[in-house]
Amino acid sequence: MTQSMPTKKAVHFGAGNIGRGFVACFLHHSGYEVIFADVNGDLIDKLNSQPSYTVIELGSDGTTESTISNYRAINSRTQEAELVQEIATADVVTCSVGPNILKFIAPVIAKGIDQRPGDLPPMAVIACENAIGATDTLADFIKEPQNTPSERVESMGDRARFANSAIDRIVPAQDPDAGLNVKLEKFYEWVVDRTPFKGSSPPDIKGVQWVDNLQPYIERKLYTVNTGHATAAYHGYNRRKSTVYDALQDRSIQEEVRKALSNTAELITQKHGIDEEDQKEYVEKIVRRISNPHLEDSVERVGRAPLRKLSRKDRLIGPAAELAERGGDCSGILDAAEMAFRFQNVEGDEESFELGKIMAEKKPDEVVQEVCGLQPNEKLYPKLVDIVKRVQADSQDE
Numbered sequence: 351m352t353q354s355m356p357t358k359k360a361v362h363f364g365a366g367n368i369g370r371g372f373v374a375c376f377l378h379h380s381g382y383e384v385i386f387a388d389v390n391g392d393l394i395d396k397l398n399s400q401p402s403y404t405v406i407e408l409g410s411d412g413t414t415e416s417t418i419s420n421y422r423a424i425n426s427r428t429q430e431a432e433l434v435q436e437i438a439t440a441d442v443v444t445c446s447v448g449p450n451i452l453k454f455i456a457p458v459i460a461k462g463i464d465q466r467p468g469d470l471p472p473m474a475v476i477a478c479e480n481a482i483g484a485t486d487t488l489a490d491f492i493k494e495p496q497n498t499p500s501e502r503v504e505s506m507g508d509r510a511r512f513a514n515s516a517i518d519r520i521v522p523a524q525d526p527d528a529g530l531n532v533k534l535e536k537f538y539e540w541v542v543d544r545t546p547f548k549g550s551s552p553p554d555i556k557g558v559q560w561v562d563n564l565q566p567y568i569e570r571k572l573y574t575v576n577t578g579h580a581t582a583a584y585h586g587y588n589r590r591k592s593t594v595y596d597a598l599q600d601r602s603i604q605e606e607v608r609k610a611l612s613n614t615a616e617l618i619t620q621k622h623g624i625d626e627e628d629q630k631e632y633v634e635k636i637v638r639r640i641s642n643p644h645l646e647d648s649v650e651r652v653g654r655a656p657l658r659k660l661s662r663k664d665r666l667i668g669p670a671a672e673l674a675e676r677g678g679d680c681s682g683i684l685d686a687a688e689m690a691f692r693f694q695n696v697e698g699d700e701e702s703f704e705l706g707k708i709m710a711e712k713k714p715d716e717v718v719q720e721v722c723g724l725q726p727n728e729k730l731y732p733k734l735v736d737i738v739k740r741v742q743a744d745s746q747d748e
């Protein structure tokens with residue numbers, strides 16, 4: 351008689367687009383039972399009532415489908431005790447909830463880690479967000495005294511290992527009638543830091559690329575894919591384009607994207623010693639990917655949360671500030687930042703309303719300090735103050 355291997359278990363926070371379409375899909379195909387945790391009750395009910403859903407990859411050469419099953423779903427707002435138990439015995443905990451939500455999921459993960467039975471190896475915790483060091487941010491919240499008793503922090507490595515990651519796959523907003531099914535691009539890249547697993551084994555997730563130095567991967571991804579994407583979306587929004595594809599059909603917007611990406615290429619190649627030709631090819635691939643007509647990716651989704659996207663370490667101000675300090679050209683990124691400041695009061699986007707309020711009420715210096723986290727002694731500072739002044743003056747003229 352053959353003994354079947356016990357199923358591996360992963361808890362994934364955020365059963366949204368990238369969660370269902372990419373992370374859970376890879377975990378499923380690697381043999382994990384996936385427990386989704388989300389605050390959206392309707393989504394939880396749908397997942398629990400439907401035994402499978404379909405992931406549809408869209409490419410110029412047609413579509414490919416795969417079926418995802420062997421999952422359950424837990425409402426993280428109302429079923430905390432069950433969720434803690436699932437986390438305590440999970441092999442992997444992942445999340446794709448948005449960088450600003452990490453602090454809200456930290457308390458329950460902390461409880462689960464703290465209750466991990468002593469005979470189990472450490473679980474792997476991997477945040478899959480568009481942010482540099484997102485898992486470190488999550489780990490810092492988990493280790494706060496209100497979440498983990500301070501005497502338990504030192505031994506936490508016996509119960510959990512925290513690995514940063516860079517995750518890349520375009521998953522647009524889904525059709526309202528798509529149910530749980532997810533349409534996404536064929537391309538994917540999921541790079542994870544291997545170094546936290548020294549003395550233990552990294553989890554077996556097919557398709558993950560394990561590296562010893564994640565920094566060049568995450569900076570190249572965020573400052574190329576996401577800088578280019580945001581540039582197309584913000585210019586596109588301000589010129590009334592509806593999708594990123596439409597925006598890129600406009601030659602002048604495509605030039606803006608290339609200008610911003612030539613700025614970030616200078617930073618990435620110099621800072622990380624990446625070959626210029628390799629970076630050129632990478633940029634061309636990104637321009638092709640974001641121009642995919644099948645994705646129908648709205649400029650509102652890609653531009654969403656402008657306060658996050660204009661923050662100090664994100665895809666616009668992050669590379670622009672570094673370039674300015676090095677004496678490099680960041681004019682293309684600054685053009686995109688100006689368009690981001692104009693992304694105000696967009697229906698369904700809370701941050702864009704908050705941005706509108708800040709722009710209406712605060713002085714330019716206050717805006718730059720509060721929104722972009724820049725200080726007057728930084729080289730980029732006066733350029734952003736000028737941009738804010740211009741946007742505010744234009745709003746008064748309207």
Ligand SMILES: NC(=O)c1ccc[n+]([C@@H]2O[C@H](COP(=O)([O-])OP(=O)(O)OC[C@H]3O[C@@H](n4cnc5c(N)ncnc54)[C@H](O)[C@@H]3O)[C@@H](O)[C@H]2O)c1
Pocket residue numbers: 363364365366367368369387388389390393426446447448449451454455478479480517518519520521522
């Ligand atoms: N969509 C993409 O192309 C893509 C690609 C790479 C990375 N990402 C990143 O993945 C993250 C999620 O993006 P998305 O496009 O899947 O967004 P999404 O809105 O489709 O999914 C987010 C999910 O998180 C859930 N959520 C919110 N608060 C929660 C909480 N407190 N606890 C549990 N769940 C909670 C929401 O209900 C939603 O289901 C973001 O950081 C994004 O930058 C997205």
Ligand SMILES: O=P(O)(O)OC[C@@H](O)[C@@H](O)[C@H](O)[C@H](O)CO
Pocket residue numbers: 480517518519520521575576579580651652653654655
């Ligand atoms: O998810 P955001 O809001 O950080 O950025 C919007 C898009 O640029 C992003 O979701 C991309 O589709 C994704 O990062 C591609 O890998």
